[in-house]
Amino acid sequence: MNGFLGRVTTPFTFGLFAVSAISGLALFFHLGSNLFHSMHEWLSLLLLVPFFVHVWRNWGAMKGYFRRGSMIVPLALSLVAAAAFAIPAAMQGKTGSPRAAVMLMTQTPLDNLAPVLKTTPDALRANLLQRGYKVASTADTLASVAAASGAPAIKLLVEVMPSR
Template sequence: MKTLIHRYGTPLTTGLFLVSAVSGVALFFRWQPAAFHLMHEWLSLALLVPFGLHLWKNWKPMVGYLKRKTLIIPLLASILVAVPFAVNGMMKSRGGSPGFRAMSVLTKAQLSDLAPILKASPEDLVARLRADGHKVDTAEATLEGVAASSGVRASELLFKLMPQRPATP
């Protein structure tokens, strides 16, 4: 076990820290968030294991930092920097991303209200949903209602009804 800790603790900590740093920077600048989000969350969580091994390996120097009180100021500074972000996050409404909020509004709208946005007539939307096998009584129905009775997600129905973009050459 001691060999494992000495051989892999610090290198794994370094490797996973670099992955966490690169993915964190990519997320900060919103560069390909879908590619980096899960990677950042899971591998940053996995970083805790080699970090624990690294601490175990370097326990005596860590105790020295504690005795000399040189660890206290960096830890307090880190906490002081982190607290405003946490407080700000807790104070905000839980609205989420604008895209998800818009999706919620659109799937709760009546088909008659949704039709102009989707560049179709209310009757066309009803006909298209019926042709796909969904039970729709009138254009006053909502995609949430249709989805609930059909056992599908409302967002799937909305995506099917959206006009197709022309292909770019």
């Protein structure tokens, strides 16, 4: 096993790092995000395996870096760089997922949804009725209107969204 690990650890580290670097650059420049997002996350996680094997196999040299102090500055700078991104993001508080916001909008009564859509509850109800949907009252939700009308709730939301 030791001979096998010695032969494949560095090539796997190189190959997975190359994939991680290329997919990371593509994500940074918003090129084919749908192609690279999962690839980048999963293969970067997989990169940890040969990385840790490499550290394990070279632990004597790693201890030397710590003894000489030459590991301290790079690690400290790496932590400072990470903190420069993490701290401002943590200060912003929680941000919700757009998918959750859309689902919440479909579960909100028309009375409460109308102001968000820059209309009145009665105008929103009339809009839905005009489109052929079954709306009993402005207390209904888009989800209940959609269920009664045999349509997906997201379709109703898209139809009643104001145009830009």
